[in-house]
Amino acid sequence: MSESTINAADLVNAMQQAFGAQKPSGTEEFRLNNPNRFAVGIITPKKEYGVNILPGAFTMVTQDELDYLMATSTLLRDGTLVLSGEKQQAIADTMGVKIEDNANFMSDDEIRKKLSMNANQLRKWLNSGDIQPYVMEKIVTIAKTMNLNMNKIQVLHEKLPDFDFMSSDE
Amino acid sequence: MSEMIEIYNDSNIVDVVTAAARHESLDSNVVANADSLLKKLASNPNPNNRYQISQLVKFAVNDIIKRDTNYLDMLADVKRVGFGDKAEFETKLPGVKAFIQAKGATTPRTKNARKTVSMETISVSARPVINIVELQNGLANAADLVNDASYQMECAINGYIANVLTTAAATWNSPYYGTGSGLVKGTLDPMVMNWIRQANGAVIFGDIAENTKLAALTGFQANTTTQQYAGNIINEQNQNAVIGTYLSAKVVNLINPLKEDGTDEFLFDSKKLFIIPTGVDAAMRPLKVVFEGDVFSTENTNIDDLSWEIRLDQYFNAGIVKGVRPYLSMYADSSVG
Numbered sequence: 001m002s003e004s005t006i007n008a009a010d011l012v013n014a015m016q017q018a019f020g021a022q023k024p025s026g027t028e029e030f031r032l033n034n035p036n037r038f039a040v041g042i043i044t045p046k047k048e049y050g051v052n053i054l055p056g057a058f059t060m061v062t063q064d065e066l067d068y069l070m071a072t073s074t075l076l077r078d079g080t081l082v083l084s085g086e087k088q089q090a091i092a093d094t095m096g097v098k099i100e101d102n103a104n105f106m107s108d109d110e111i112r113k114k115l116s117m118n119a120n121q122l123r124k125w126l127n128s129g130d131i132q133p134y135v136m137e138k139i140v141t142i143a144k145t146m147n148l149n150m151n152k153i154q155v156l157h158e159k160l161p162d163f164d165f166m167s168s169d170e
Numbered sequence: 171m172s173e174m175i176e177i178y179n180d181s182n183i184v185d186v187v188t189a190a191a192r193h194e195s196l197d198s199n200v201v202a203n204a205d206s207l208l209k210k211l212a213s214n215p216n217p218n219n220r221y222q223i224s225q226l227v228k229f230a231v232n233d234i235i236k237r238d239t240n241y242l243d244m245l246a247d248v249k250r251v252g253f254g255d256k257a258e259f260e261t262k263l264p265g266v267k268a269f270i271q272a273k274g275a276t277t278p279r280t281k282n283a284r285k286t287v288s289m290e291t292i293s294v295s296a297r298p299v300i301n302i303v304e305l306q307n308g309l310a311n312a313a314d315l316v317n318d319a320s321y322q323m324e325c326a327i328n329g330y331i332a333n334v335l336t337t338a339a340a341t342w343n344s345p346y347y348g349t350g351s352g353l354v355k356g357t358l359d360p361m362v363m364n365w366i367r368q369a370n371g372a373v374i375f376g377d378i379a380e381n382t383k384l385a386a387l388t389g390f391q392a393n394t395t396t397q398q399y400a401g402n403i404i405n406e407q408n409q410n411a412v413i414g415t416y417l418s419a420k421v422v423n424l425i426n427p428l429k430e431d432g433t434d435e436f437l438f439d440s441k442k443l444f445i446i447p448t449g450v451d452a453a454m455r456p457l458k459v460v461f462e463g464d465v466f467s468t469e470n471t472n473i474d475d476l477s478w479e480i481r482l483d484q485y486f487n488a489g490i491v492k493g494v495r496p497y498l499s500m501y502a503d504s505s506v507g
Contacts, residue, residue, distance in 0.1 A: 050352070050356050052357045072507075075350075
C-alpha cells in the first residue's frame with residue numbers, strides 16, 4: 001500500500017472547504033483611521049508593543065481591540081481615531097458620544113458648511129462642544145481658504161488666539 | 171519715639187520669611203530675631219509699619235515666584251523686562267533659497283526673513299486679608315501668608331503658561347506632536363530622533379508618572395513572546411523610578427505641585443512629555459514668556475470690618491510664536507487612569 005502524506009496547509013484548506021472559509025466570530029477586523037496631521041500610537045493586547053498609525057494612514061483592529069481602546073484611552077471618544085463607515089456610528093453609540101454636529105468627527109466639507117453660517121451661529125457651534133485643539137486648527141486652516149468676513153474671523157480668533165490668520169502657508 | 175524700620179529686598183528678614191514659607195530648616199535664633207522684628211512692626215500698625223510688612227511679603231513672594239518659575243528657562247524663551255517696557259520676540263521665517271536654472275537666467279530674489287512679535291502683559295493678582303487685631307497681636311503668620319500667596323500666584327502663572335503651550339502644541343503636525351493610547355515606542359521614537367538628527371540632542375521633560383514609563387520602551391524582543399531588558403536599566407528604574415537617558419535624550423522630571431490644597435489634582439497635565447532640542451538657541455523656542463517688573467504690592471486697612479489687606483500683582487504673559495518650525499515637540503499620552 002502506498003503511503004500518502006498531507007501537509008498542514010492542505011489540511012487547513014480542506015477544513016476551510018468543509019466548514020466554510022469564514023473567520024471565527026469576534027475576529028472580524030475594522031479599519032481604524034488616523035485623519036490627523038500627526039502620528040497616533042495604539043497599544044492593545046494583540047498589539048502589545050504598539051502600532052504607530054501615521055498621518056492619513058490606518059490599521060486593522062478587531063472588536064475586542066476596539067473595546068480595549070474605548071476602555072483604556074480617549075482616542076476613540078474624542079475623534080482622534082475614527083472608524084470607516086457605519087461602524088463609527090455604532091462605536092459612538094456604545095460610548096454615548098453624539099457625533100452629529102460634533103466638530104471632532106467632521107469632514108472638511110462638513111466644516112466648510114458650518115463656516116458658512118453667520119457669526120452668531122458659528123460662535124454657538126464652536127462653543128457647543130469640547131473641540132480638540134487640532135480640530136480647531138483644522139477649522140481655522142479651512143477658514144483661511146474661504147474669504148470670511150471680519151465678524152467670523154473675530155469669532156475664530158477668540159477660540160484660537162495664537163493662530164496667525166494673516167499669513168499664507170507659502 | 172520708636173525707631174523707623176525699613177525692609178529692603180536684600181534684608182535678612184526677607185530671606186528668613188522666604189525660607190520659612192518654603193518650609194526650609196532654619197536656625198532657631200535667626201527665626202527668633204525675625205519674629206521679634208515682625209512683632210515690633212505689627213504691634214504698632216502705623217501706616218509705615220503696615221507698608222513695611224507689605225513690602226516684606228512682596229519681596230518674599232517675588233523671590234519664591236522667581237525661583238519656582240526657573241524651569242521655564244528650559245522650556246521657553248523667557249524675557250524679564252522693566253515696568254512699562256515691551257518684550258519683543260524674534261523668530262526666523264523661511265529665508266534665502268537657491269535655484270537650479272539655466273546659465274544667465276535671472277535668479278529670483280529671496281530675503282533672510284525674521285518675524286518680530288511684541289507681547290502685551292496681563293496680571294496675576296492675589297489679595298490676602300488679615301484681621302488687624304490678629305496682626306497687632308502677632309497671631310497672623312507672615313510665612314503662611316507668603317506661602318499661600320506665592321503658591322496661588324505661581325499656580326495661576328504656571329497653569330496659564332501650561333494651557334497656552336499644550337493647546338498650541340496639539341495643533342502641530344508630526345514630528346512635533348504625537349499622541350497614543352499609552353507611551354507608544356513607534357510614535358515617540360521618531361519625535362525624539364527628529365531632534366537628535368536636527369539639533370544633535372534632546373531633553374525629555376515631563377511628569378515623573380510619564381517619565382517612568384520610558385524604561386519599558388528600552389527593551390528588545392528576543393522572540394515573539396519575550397521582551398528583554400538590560401540589567402542596568404532595571405536597576406536604574408528601581409533606584410530612581412526613571413531612567414537617566416532614553417535614545418540618548420536626557421530624561422528630566424518636571425516638579426508638579428498639587429493644584430490646590432485638599433485635592434489630588436496636579437497643576438501640570440502629567441500625561442504630557444516635552445521633547446526639547448538641546449544646542450538650539452532659546453530664542454528659537456516657540457513658547458515665549460515675558461515677566462514685566464517684579465511682584466508689587468499695595469496695602470489697605472478697612473475700618474468697616476477691621477481687616478488689613480495686601481494686593482500683590484505680577485505682570486506677565488505667555489504666547490506661541492512659531493517660525494519655520496516649533497523647536498519643541500509634545501507627546502500626549504491619551505490613556506485613561
